[in-house]
Amino acid sequence: MPNLQETLDLSSYVALGDSFTEGLNDPGADGAFAGWADRLAGMLAEGRPPGGFRYANLAVRGRLLDQIVAEQVPQVRRLQPDLVTFCAGGNDILRPGSDPDEVAERFETAIAQLAENAGTVLICTGFDTREVPLLKHLRGKIATYNGHMRAVADRYDCKVADLWSLRAVQDRRAWSEDRLHLSPEGHQRVALLAARSLGLRTAEDPEAAWPTARVLTAADQRRENLQWAREHLIPWVGRRLRGESSGDHVEAKRPELLPL
Structure with missing residues (x-):
């Protein structure tokens, strides 16, 4: 429909x-x-x-x-x-x-x-x-x-x-x-x-409803959390401490009203 x-x-x-x-x-x-x-x-x-x-x-x-x-x-x-x-x-x-x-x-x-x-x-x-x-x-x-x-x-x-x-x-x-x-x-x-x-x-x-997901063990969750902290959390905190933004030098992807 x-x-x-x-x-x-x-x-x-x-x-x-x-x-x-x-x-x-x-x-x-x-x-x-x-x-x-x-x-x-x-x-x-x-x-x-x-x-x-x-x-x-x-x-x-x-x-x-x-x-x-x-x-x-x-x-x-x-x-x-x-x-x-x-x-x-x-x-x-x-x-x-x-x-x-x-x-x-x-x-x-x-x-x-x-x-x-x-x-x-x-x-x-x-x-x-x-x-x-x-x-x-x-x-x-x-x-x-x-x-x-x-x-x-x-x-x-x-x-x-x-x-x-x-x-x-x-x-x-x-x-x-x-x-x-x-x-x-x-x-x-x-x-x-x-x-x-x-x-x-x-x-x-x-x-x-989402499809049935595999249930993670506590060990799996800890492993995922550690990987997330290394790859995403620490770099994010580092940018904040340095006063940097992920948007530095990024421009709008579609700045004008154009036909879709």
Whole structure:
């Protein structure tokens, strides 16, 4: 069954954000990352004539909220899309000492600008990190930020893709080896959730059951955790200590509204 648009007539879409929206760890056919936003754009373009749907993705990995507001949000005024997705602030929340109340105030300022220049704005809440090593200690902070974002969405009539309540991404297979970015199937689940949040019916269910997985022994889990720490955690901490970002010298993969 094709995706059927029920409530919105969208012919242009701009995605804003960080690595989550850039699509890290979901390899695309062209060598660049694809990700949930690219997948959502494909769903929105279904059934339209060639060139009938335009899409831009300005997201860049590692970007903090203020960087997204400075670099990406002003482009929406120029592009004037029917839809913009704005998923930002997660990297701020992960930083020690950050205040989710203060981050939310800056988030709302950005939403006010976007609401003036886009037909529809969709935001994403943060994931529930209760099963994620280290990040599970930030669960309360993320929940506080989520509460603020939902309130902002209500005030500006934004659509909300509630990632916190998406049970499918609690499965380890929804995440790539670095445990910070989604796997291809995880990106697909988020794309389906975003589509449904916009009022589309999809043939696939974002909460569809996963195939039965092999149960890891305690020794297997310890071995995986050590490998993850060596390959991903230590380099990530090192970049933070050096003041570096994975997004240094990276540019948006699709900076203009082009036919999809």
